[in-house]
Amino acid sequence: MSEFLKYPGESSNDALPPEGKAAAHTRRAFLFKLAVGMNAVVGAVLAVPLFGYLLGPAAKKKSAAGTWISIGDVADFPVGETRLAEFRSPVATFDDGETAKVSCWVRRVSAQKFQVFAINCAHLGCPVRWFSESKLFLCPCHGGAYYEDGSRASGPPERGLFEYRYKIAGNSLVIHAGDMPTLATQASCKDKPLVQIAPPTPETRSTTWEG
Amino acid sequence: MGRLNERGTSTGSKAYAWLEHRLGLIKPLTEAAEHPTPSNNASWWYVFGSAATVLLLLQVVTGILLALVYSPSASEAWTSLNFLNHNVALGWYLRALHGWGSDFMIAIVLIHMVQVFLFGSYKFPRELTWIVGVVLLLLTLGMAFTGQVMRFDQDAYWGLGIGASISSRIPGIGAQLVHMVLGGPIIGGATLSRFFTLHVFVIPGLLLAGVGVHVFMVLRHGVSDWPMPGRLVRKSTYEREYHELTEKTGIPFVPDAAWKDAVFAAAILFAVMACAFFFGPFGPGGQPDPTIIQTAPKPDFAFLWIYAVLAFLPPNLETPVLLVAPVLGIAAMLLLPLIASEGERHWARRPVAVLMVSVIAVTLGIFTRLGTYTPWSPIMNAWSSDAVPVRYMHDRTPLEREGALVLQDKQCRSCHSLDGHGGLRGPELDSVASRMTEDQIVRQVLQGGGNMPAYGNALNPSETKALVSFLMTLRGDGLQPAIDASRELTHTSQVGAPASHVAGNSTLKP
Numbered sequence A: 001m002s003e004f005l006k007y008p009g010e011s012s013n014d015a016l017p018p019e020g021k022a023a024a025h026t027r028r029a030f031l032f033k034l035a036v037g038m039n040a041v042v043g044a045v046l047a048v049p050l051f052g053y054l055l056g057p058a059a060k061k062k063s064a065a066g067t068w069i070s071i072g073d074v075a076d077f078p079v080g081e082t083r084l085a086e087f088r089s090p091v092a093t094f095d096d097g098e099t100a101k102v103s104c105w106v107r108r109v110s111a112q113k114f115q116v117f118a119i120n121c122a123h124l125g126c127p128v129r130w131f132s133e134s135k136l137f138l139c140p141c142h143g144g145a146y147y148e149d150g151s152r153a154s155g156p157p158e159r160g161l162f163e164y165r166y167k168i169a170g171n172s173l174v175i176h177a178g179d180m181p182t183l184a185t186q187a188s189c190k191d192k193p194l195v196q197i198a199p200p201t202p203e204t205r206s207t208t209w210e211g
Numbered sequence B: 001m002g003r004l005n006e007r008g009t010s011t012g013s014k015a016y017a018w019l020e021h022r023l024g025l026i027k028p029l030t031e032a033a034e035h036p037t038p039s040n041n042a043s044w045w046y047v048f049g050s051a052a053t054v055l056l057l058l059q060v061v062t063g064i065l066l067a068l069v070y071s072p073s074a075s076e077a078w079t080s081l082n083f084l085n086h087n088v089a090l091g092w093y094l095r096a097l098h099g100w101g102s103d104f105m106i107a108i109v110l111i112h113m114v115q116v117f118l119f120g121s122y123k124f125p126r127e128l129t130w131i132v133g134v135v136l137l138l139l140t141l142g143m144a145f146t147g148q149v150m151r152f153d154q155d156a157y158w159g160l161g162i163g164a165s166i167s168s169r170i171p172g173i174g175a176q177l178v179h180m181v182l183g184g185p186i187i188g189g190a191t192l193s194r195f196f197t198l199h200v201f202v203i204p205g206l207l208l209a210g211v212g213v214h215v216f217m218v219l220r221h222g223v224s225d226w227p228m229p230g231r232l233v234r235k236s237t238y239e240r241e242y243h244e245l246t247e248k249t250g251i252p253f254v255p256d257a258a259w260k261d262a263v264f265a266a267a268i269l270f271a272v273m274a275c276a277f278f279f280g281p282f283g284p285g286g287q288p289d290p291t292i293i294q295t296a297p298k299p300d301f302a303f304l305w306i307y308a309v310l311a312f313l314p315p316n317l318e319t320p321v322l323l324v325a326p327v328l329g330i331a332a333m334l335l336l337p338l339i340a341s342e343g344e345r346h347w348a349r350r351p352v353a354v355l356m357v358s359v360i361a362v363t364l365g366i367f368t369r370l371g372t373y374t375p376w377s378p379i380m381n382a383w384s385s386d387a388v389p390v391r392y393m394h395d396r397t398p399l400e401r402e403g404a405l406v407l408q409d410k411q412c413r414s415c416h417s418l419d420g421h422g423g424l425r426g427p428e429l430d431s432v433a434s435r436m437t438e439d440q441i442v443r444q445v446l447q448g449g450g451n452m453p454a455y456g457n458a459l460n461p462s463e464t465k466a467l468v469s470f471l472m473t474l475r476g477d478g479l480q481p482a483i484d485a486s487r488e489l490t491h492t493s494q495v496g497a498p499a500s501h502v503a504g505n506s507t508l509k510p
């Protein structure tokens, strides 16, 4: 063996073929396994913040999203009518631009009684439009229809429109807004079950018209 | 001169030797390119895979160039796209190339898949090549969907809403999933950022790596030989047979077989260029302002069929179908080569395979076609823009004319057409009185049913009376009015009312 080829770890196994060396060097094999184990531990610890960051949006508490926000003067909404209202989402961030804007349908049933409907169809979220003559909300996407009180009239939606919780504070109409309304993140979960198929209201007037 | 040339070549070969000694890639790659392949697969049917790869490269190049200008911010994306279209020299053309390139890529990938399926090329030993291919198809569709979000317009905004609504239907984790998809509680800046990350970093990375593995396996097992009826794939013999075939009839892949790939790739690139030039870029459509609700959102071409299926699913089947069908479909595609890894390859001996392809193709075609004109969507302005045809107003009583007014006013035309104008959601009304009796019409109008809302609350009795009497005049081209067959039997007991009915009906001449 040449003088120059000496190295600190030289051992009696140097003459063996590589496989033999690996087999013979149980200490190195052990150290390698140990190092792999160390990497696994470090990796697992590292994964905690990485996944925490990635899953951050999903981890937020449900109640955290949303606050009460005014959508206008009570006087802006005449009794018996349904009007479009707009507000800036209270959960918008710096980069949301115009997507932070939200609209909703406000129906004033009586002086103190309102219904505030989400613009999003309960089927797949398209923007529903109110037609005052036929007293229907119609969805442009798949033709879902809702009655003036938000209950399902026909089409693919399996329940009525999502409603925001509201209260009247002084002169303004205040609603609780946050999440984009979907079946899982609807505006008011308590009042309506997740899946509600409302049968069309039976009409009793059909006999009187003829007379 | 000769000496100079000689010296030139020797310098050249020296440089090559220097490079190859260090790189070590040129020789193996050349050998791989020139590998012998059975002469029977040097066919025009075998050109789609390479064309898809070329299109992927086009997408990468045009995508990088677009990213020089595009701003992935919810407040600026739409403006930056318009800036690209109108203010950046050739920006419109780059957008058009990228948009058309994506449509072509989906089409070519699908054709490639159908060809491989019909030729039985997914069988042993190429099962994993197919499975990776299925993943590549899904990644391609993922690129198409995220790409549609990049075009941050109204359709993209509401398309995201549809995506979030679908995620919300997954039991248990729906709400968390919506937040994951949107990156927050609403569609906004965070949503665009994460779709940008997917579209530009994550999916392309996976796609390129997947294509690498796919092509590596193609080289490893060789391009499948042309299927012959009766020549069965058997795990025990196939590879030996393939080798014998290659030895007997083999031709170098480059150039003897690859010239067809090259010609086709050039043709496809040229087609993309021509479409981009003549038809221009896609959108962007209206600005992504969710308070502009006068919009009918629609997905891009590749997803129109899903959009149509969603309109037809009955409400109580919706969630199960939405959640289960994709899983089953993808699982079936992934498992196919494992279940049918041996046996007949030729399409003439696999009628079920041919039938499946035809049925799926026709179904997708029909739903896509329906998606282009959305017969289920109400025509929201028909009530104020399409007048009642004049001939339906001739010789009508004042009450009937009043009824025509009610029909327009109450927006019946959103869903019902007269003379071909109006919505297609409900049946056309031109001959409604020949299909339904007066009583049936009254009941249908007031109580609704089927797909029709009840109008009991929207019509007062006199409006209903007028509307129905107008509808009773609509009998098509002089068809007989519909009659209630059981009415005759009840005549005897109800003397007054039915008689007036009969009299009333007889005065209604079309």
Ligand code: FES
Residues within 6 Å of the ligand: A121, A122, A123, A124, A125, A126, A139, A140, A141, A142, A143, A144, A155, A156, A157
């Ligand atoms: S989103 Fe409204 S009907 Fe489908």
